[in-house]
Each structure stands twice: as C-alpha cells, then as structure tokens.
Amino acid sequence: MTETSQSARPTDPELAGRLREAVQGGLPASIADLSALVRIPSVSWDAFDPAAVEASADAVAALVEGTGLFDEVRTSRAPIEGETLGHPAVLATRAAKDGRPTVLLYAHHDVQPQGDDELWETPPFEPTVRGDRLYGRGASDDKAGVMTHVAALRAVKEVLGDDLKVGIVLFIEGEEEFGSRSFTNFLAQHHDQLAADLIIVADADNWSTEIPALTVGLRGNVTFRLTVKTLEHASHSGMYGGAVPDGMMAMIRLLSTLHDDAGSVNVAGLTSRDAEYPDFPESQLREEAALLPGVAPIGTGHILSRLWSQPSITVTGIDAPSVANASNTLSPSTSVRISARVAPGQTADEAFEALRDHLLAHAPWGAVVEISDVDRGNPFLVDTSGWGFAEGMAALGEAWGAEPVETGIGGSIPFISDLHDAFPEAQILVTGVEDPDTRAHSPNESQHLGVFHRSILGEALLLARLDARRL
Structure with a gap:
C-alpha cells in the first residue's frame, strides 16, 4: 500500500469524535480571543505606531504559552538591513517524539491599514458580530489564521494530553502585510x-463557506513606483497646453500600453501557465468581485486562468493634484504605484525585467521614466504528490463534510518560496480561513464563524493524523 493510500484512511472515529467535542466546546473562547486580537491595531506599515504590533505579538505569545504545549515560547526580531529590525514574530517549539514528524504552523498577526473609516459599517478595530460573521480589520486576514492554530492546539492538548508525540513549531509573523522584509533573515536566524x-x-481562501480548499498555485508579485517627467517645473496650461506634454498626459498614454483592447496584459516577456480549472461562471465572478451592472470582465480565456495563471497589472495608487486643489497648470511629473502579479512558472526577476523594458521602450514624446522602490516575490506551485498533501485533503474533508477543491490564488504569498528555499525537503500545505466574501484588505473585512469552526477542526484532525504517523 502506498503512502498516499495509507494516509487516506479516516481518522479513528472515537478520537475524531473527542476532537469535535473539544473544538466545539472551545469555540466561544476562540471567538473571544480572536476578538481581543482584532482590537489591537497591529498595522505593520512604516507610518503606523509599531507599539501596536509589539502589543499584538505579546498577546499572541500569551495565547500560545497558555496552550501548555511548547518547550519554549518567545518573541523575536530579525534585521531587515543593517541595524534596522523587523517587527516582532512569535516563535514556539515542541520537539517530536518516537519518530513522529514535525509540523510548522505559520500565520501572521499584523494587519493592513483600515483605509477610509467612513466606508466601514462598524469601527474597524471594534470586532462586531453580525449574522454569522465577525467584522473587523484582521478578523480574517490573518488573526483568524493565528487563532485557528491556537484553538486546534488547545483541542489536541485537551484530547491527547501528554501522549502527544508530533513535533510542533509555531511561527506567527509580524510584518507579512508590509512585505515580510525581515523574513529571509528570520529564517536564517x-x-x-x-x-x-x-x-x-494558514493564509489563503476556501472555495466557499461550505467547501474547503487547499491552494496549489500562487502568483508572484512585482511592485514599484513609476514616475513620468516631462517638465522642469509646472507651466500655465492655457499658455502651453496643446504644444507641451504634461506629466499626467504622458503617464496616461504610457499606462494605456500595458493592456490590449480586451484588457489582457500586453507586455512582451510576461508568461502564462496552462492548467485545468473547475467551473466558475461569470455570474460568480460578478458577485464575488462586486462588478457593477453593465461593467464587463476583462481578459480572455477561462476566468480562473485569468485569476490564477495569467499575469495582471494594476495601478494601486497615484500621486497627482486632487480635484479640489486642481489649478490650470501642466504637471511636470506624475507618479503611480504599479502592482503586477506574476504567473507560476516565471520568476519575479524575469517579470520585472519585462515590465521595465516595456515601460522604457514605450515612453511617449521622450518623457523621462523612472522606476524605484521595487519589491519582488516569486510565484509558487505546491507539490501535491506527498503524504502531507494527502493527509491535509483527508482531514479537511472529514472536518467540512465536503471534498476539498485544489485552487490557485490570484494574490501573492511570496514568503512561501522563501520557506521552500530554506527547507527544500519540507512539504507545504496552504490552507485558509477566508471565503469569497471575506473582503480581506478592504473595508468591512469579516470572518465567517462557520468557516472558522471547521478550519479549527480540520487542523486539529490533521495534527492528530500526524501524531499517529511515523516517518
């Protein structure tokens, strides 16, 4: 019998039943602890108070210490560059016994900025339950991931106690939303x-609130600041407009070259990946993405190919005079933030070179093009042939009562490639607590509490399966 068929056996029914009871019994405390974490505005961006991220790390460390499972629990920082340190991460370790495997559980406790408070229906850092969802910044991405680990560990401790043999490493990062800038140094340290x-x-999506998913493909990313200059100083638009190109006009013309008429990326050298996809009708895209009536999707090919396996380019910010402050002048320069997603199969370095070459070659009217503040993250394809993937599929199926879907992610989790580079022999599972209506990074982010419950149970069952497995 192969490793995969061995691992496909159901969890011992008596053990599974006890874990279900432990997860169910602990759910109110898990939701309360998640709410307490959401109240901490742990935004890791430079412009925000780092003390909140420190407070968040301390709170997570206390929760981890409270499981009573670990030989050591600590917070730690690694350098970004020189003496500049990254935000604190929580690291806890428990040694494996009797030939059992060691599992590393990852999530992150930092969050995105809340954005415009007026777009939130409830305060972003005051967790609020409405219906079957808990609303608040970080309620799902990724403090629910943190609490999935903690709650699953509590349940496993309650059921297996001192008999637990699987090795466990818990790594809760503190700067994922700001580019994981000390991540590789933390791995080395x-x-x-x-x-x-x-x-x-634990930082990805599920197919729906009723069907779990394991992510097998992730796009990479390239982000940078693009500046286009045409003048040494601003000039009167009435005096010189019509003969002199302004920075805004040149930027608009340059950005228009990045896509064709269908909205597909039109940059030589950016590649796509061939794959098979589950059904995903346009109506589902329209609902999940909140497309306005009459607005058409862009691109060509299967919709999921466009989301998972083709490159994309988005302008995520622009520095330009506001409408309220507009004057009749020709702007000497304009800057935008470009966020490009890279299809699996191509490196972020290759993608950046293609983008840079395109922008320099298509600068209109001799405009000066400058590219700065570049970040890169490689895409990743999960190896689905190992025992770890089979164990994960089985555990999620038992917990949810539905067969998991193998999915891709349009967004990027670049540090997964870093993990693979640091630990090339380790198998990787990308799970998640999100669903199509989570609205991570957006106003009114929320966590579906049924998904939260099933995610905790799935991880608890997986840990129990690993505890019974000898390497």
Missing part, C-alpha cells in the same frame, strides 16, 4: 528551530 517535515500556511 532561527533555521534550526524552524526546520520541519510539513509546513502549514
């Missing part, structure tokens, strides 16, 4: 403590 046979990253 704590390499021996982080080494594992299976890595579980």
